[in-house]
Amino acid sequence: MRTHRCGELTAADAGSSVTLCGWVHTRRDHGGVTFIDLRDRSGLVQVVFSPEISLAAHAAAEELRGEFCVQVQGSVAARRSGTVNPRLATGEVEVAAHELTVFSRAETPPFQVDGHGEIEETLRLRYRYLDLRREHMRDNMLLRHKIISAIRRFFDAEGFVEIETPMLTRSTPEGARDYLVPSRVHPGDFYALPQSPQLFKQLFMVSGLDRYYQIVKCFRDEDLRADRQPEFTQLDMEMSFVDIADVLDVTERMFKFVWREALGVALDDFVRMTYGESMERFGVDKPDTRFGMELTDLGDVFAGTEARVFRAALDDGGAVKCVTLAGRADMGRKDLDALVDEAKSLGAGGLVWAGVTAEGIRSPVDKFFSDDERAGLVKVAGAEEGDLILIVADGDPGVVYKVLGALRNRLADRHGLIPERAKSDPEAWKFVWITDFPWFEYNEAEGRWDPIHHPFTGVVEATKDYLETDPGRVVSKAYDITLNGWELASGSIRIHDRVMQERVLSALGISDEEAQARFGFLLNAFRYGAPPHGGIAPGIDRIVALAAGESNIREVIAFPKTQSATDPLTGAPAPVDDAQLKLLHLRSTAPAPPEN
RNA sequence: GCCCCAGUGGAGCAGUCAGGAGUGCUCAUCUCCCUGUCAAGGAGAAGGCCGCCAGUUCAAAUCUGGUCUGGGGCGCCA
Numbered sequence: 156m157r158t159h160r161c162g163e164l165t166a167a168d169a170g171s172s173v174t175l176c177g178w179v180h181t182r183r184d185h186g187g188v189t190f191i192d193l194r195d196r197s198g199l200v201q202v203v204f205s206p207e208i209s210l211a212a213h214a215a216a217e218e219l220r221g222e223f224c225v226q227v228q229g230s231v232a233a234r235r236s237g238t239v240n241p242r243l244a245t246g247e248v249e250v251a252a253h254e255l256t257v258f259s260r261a262e263t264p265p266f267q268v269d270g271h272g273e274i275e276e277t278l279r280l281r282y283r284y285l286d287l288r289r290e291h292m293r294d295n296m297l298l299r300h301k302i303i304s305a306i307r308r309f310f311d312a313e314g315f316v317e318i319e320t321p322m323l324t325r326s327t328p329e330g331a332r333d334y335l336v337p338s339r340v341h342p343g344d345f346y347a348l349p350q351s352p353q354l355f356k357q358l359f360m361v362s363g364l365d366r367y368y369q370i371v372k373c374f375r376d377e378d379l380r381a382d383r384q385p386e387f388t389q390l391d392m393e394m395s396f397v398d399i400a401d402v403l404d405v406t407e408r409m410f411k412f413v414w415r416e417a418l419g420v421a422l423d424d425f426v427r428m429t430y431g432e433s434m435e436r437f438g439v440d441k442p443d444t445r446f447g448m449e450l451t452d453l454g455d456v457f458a459g460t461e462a463r464v465f466r467a468a469l470d471d472g473g474a475v476k477c478v479t480l481a482g483r484a485d486m487g488r489k490d491l492d493a494l495v496d497e498a499k500s501l502g503a504g505g506l507v508w509a510g511v512t513a514e515g516i517r518s519p520v521d522k523f524f525s526d527d528e529r530a531g532l533v534k535v536a537g538a539e540e541g542d543l544i545l546i547v548a549d550g551d552p553g554v555v556y557k558v559l560g561a562l563r564n565r566l567a568d569r570h571g572l573i574p575e576r577a578k579s580d581p582e583a584w585k586f587v588w589i590t591d592f593p594w595f596e597y598n599e600a601e602g603r604w605d606p607i608h609h610p611f612t613g614v615v616e617a618t619k620d621y622l623e624t625d626p627g628r629v630v631s632k633a634y635d636i637t638l639n640g641w642e643l644a645s646g647s648i649r650i651h652d653r654v655m656q657e658r659v660l661s662a663l664g665i666s667d668e669e670a671q672a673r674f675g676f677l678l679n680a681f682r683y684g685a686p687p688h689g690g691i692a693p694g695i696d697r698i699v700a701l702a703a704g705e706s707n708i709r710e711v712i713a714f715p716k717t718q719s720a721t722d723p724l725t726g727a728p729a730p731v732d733d734a735q736l737k738l739l740h741l742r743s744t745a746p747a748p749p750e751n
Numbered sequence: 752g753c754c755c756c757a758g759u760g761g762a763g764c765a766g767u768c769a770g771g772a773g774u775g776c777u778c779a780u781c782u783c784c785c786u787g788u789c790a791a792g793g794a795g796a797a798g799g800c801c802g803c804c805a806g807u808u809c810a811a812a813u814c815u816g817g818u819c820u821g822g823g824g825c826g827c828c829a
Contacts, residue, residue: 187786201789221779240789263780265761270778271790272763277821330829350829377828500754500825561824609829707822718822 156226162198166247168231173250175200176258178288179223180269189216192243193227193250196293200245202227208251215255222261222268222285228254276709281723283714295711298417299699303370305416306390309409315366315392320355322348322372327673330609331375334385342740348374351692353609354677356393357649360688361680368392370695379718381707382641382697386716390698392646393690399632399648402689403588406636406644410586418702423581425636429591438476438560440592443640444585446572450476450559453546456531462523464505464548471550478563479536480570483543484510484517494562498547503558507546511538564640578704587637591615594631595662603664608633610663611677613648613689614655622662629662636693638701646691653681 157176164173177195184190189204204216208229219225229252240246265281266274268288279286286292307317326333326347333347349355351373359367369391376385394402407425414420426444433442436449453475457465465475486494491508498506509532510517516529524532536544547558567573576583594614595604604626606612613632614622621628632648650656656678660670670678696708709715716722736742 181790183788183791185786185788185791186784188788189786190788190791192789199789203787205786207786235787238787238789243789246789263761267762267779269790270762272778274762275758275821278762327829331827353829375828378826380828381823383828502825565824606829612829717820719820723821 160197161193161195161200162244164200164231164245164248164250166233169233169248170231172228172230174226174228175202175250176226177224178261178268179219179221179225182219182221184217189213189219191216191219193225194288196297198244201240201243201249202229202252203249204252204255209253212252212255215257216252218257218260219255220261220263222264222288223257224259224261226254226256226258227252277717277723280715280717283724287713292710295699295703295705296713298703299695299711301417302413302699302702303695305413306368306370306409308416309412310366310368310392313366313405315368315394316364317369318359318364318367319369320349320352320371324349324355329673331377334374334376337739337741339738339740350375351389352391353611354674356391356690357611357677357688358680360393360395361683361685363395363686365395367394367690379716379720382700384696384708384712384715385720387708388695390644390693390695391690392692393688395686395688397648397687397689399590399634399689402646402648402691403634406646406691406693407586407588410636413698414584414702418578420579420581420584422584422586425586425588427588427590430589430593431591433587433589434556438556438558438563439640440589440635441637441640441642442587442589443564443567443573444587445574445583445639446567448478448480448563448567448572450478450556450563451536452476453532453535456528456535460523460525460528462520462528464507464520468548468550468555473548473550474552474555475546475548476555476559477532477536477544477546478559478566479538480543480545480566481539482541483570484512484541486510486543494545497565498545498558498562501558501561502554503547503549506558507548509544509546511540511542511544513540578702585639586643589635589637590633592631592633592635593627594618594629594633594659595626597627604662606663607631608645608647610659610665610674611647611649611656613650614659619655619658622658626662632689634691636691641697641701642694643697643701644691644693646689648687648689651681651685651687653678656681 156174158174159168161175161177175193175195177193180192180194180199182189182191187206191202191204192199193202204213206213227250229250231248232251234247234249264285266278266285268285270289287296310317323336323346326335326345331350333350336346336348338344338346352369352371356367371389371391372386373389374386377383379385392406394405411422414422428442430440433440435452436442438450454469457469457475460466468475494508495506507520508518509521511533515521516524516532521529532544538544545559545562547555549555592607594607594612596607598605608631615630615632618628618630634646635642636644650659696712699711700706700708703711705711714722714724721727
């Protein structure tokens, strides 16, 4: 039905006869001559309908309107001098139309496909098929394909095999909430949709498949965020006979390959940072290193302080830390109060601000500082005249990290501290490996130690004997990749030794019976010669979002869910017939919807 | 579960702080004019439950309370 794509015509095609199919992007009717921009996936080209070329085609073009789906047969012509459009890739040529076929007329769309501004997202999602016609979304979908295609080419070349794992599997109570699927055949029993293929890929290693990857949907029934959807796509990967360095090497080369193929960028080597260093410097385990404003510890400065909040925090074994916002010492009282409220809403008891001015420190608590403390604060914080120092003190160092880490990111955004860089600039992409995570974190609510990664994560040899004595000091063989402040991937070297696995489960307070019931199939598999193995699982949606310059993964997912996990296009989730429920041995306890 | 922001012809906005007739802008739609435009131009027209419910008031898009929807965040996300 067509010989060329619209966006691919160039001056070299001048004189050739072409047939194009696409949608009417815009129409400019001059009465005697009519222009349309014809659009397909590849882009736009101008089509001219003139009575001097074809009376019939010109007459037929009269009825054309935006988004009509048409076929045009015509000849490519170099544009007359002075009518070249440098803003269009095909702007040096136009197609003189000899014949026009209208495949489908179109109603006036609910929003303009050729529009430039923002459109309310619910409307875009309800008419996603129209939204995807827009250049921006089309580019995002094509970039997503390019990235996924590059990933597959890389792993194929490295000797990995792509194998699918089940979507209907067994619920494991730890971790995120599962999406459940009722069994018709087994009354009262449920499958769960996978949160990740974690256990299956480890079984592949026991099977000797050696190098596995899969681009796979995963499901977690938790509340949504800009970077979280209930169903999302992972690049799941696992390798045998490897240690940390091997997985990091393959993964880093994979990202470099993808960035080169999809964006044409030669990435620098990734920075490596321990979890401890990331927390100390940035307050978070996914540092955005595109800007400074790092955290500074003020414990030494205020070691002997009389200022009550600092004294109390330090005496409780907590921390006093700060970030310095350059050039904002003159911030107004209203904005400062808002910052204090923001810190409180993040969990801090308060926020102490201190402006460095020619007259000295401008701060509500200045009167509690000694001269040494004033001088020490400015010096240690590295502040200069005109800077604003923001201090958080808390008996729990975790609160200090969390509040300052969040404020650092938010203030950088608000005050434009992140340099604008072209995508082609390697400096635009700050990949950081985070390593040496603690194995456990203490769960206050439940009064027990929980895994930071998952129960099959390897233990750094030198710290394994803390398992029984001081779990907080056990270091895991887990690693993350972060990019510009986003967590892109998590992985680990796994435990392949049954004895070590039992020690870890015991430290988690999981009994043998419980372990057997939950994931006995994996533990049993390990009885038959489990190789040393490990892997990683980058999030595809986040990778594409960052590569596309989006701050929201919905922009790179064809049919995403709203924040309340609904789909305005299909209306999912929706009620089902009682008959369907009955077949599945289910009865709803939800309150009946109000009758209208 | 909690905090914050938004909701005004089909789309995007202004108007809301400081109450006074659905008041305005850009685009789209419809009719007419127009043979070189390209976000075409000109003339005209149509199009509204100011998200919804209540309250205050002589009077509510505007003030108050509630509610719904969307978005950002906290909790949650091994």
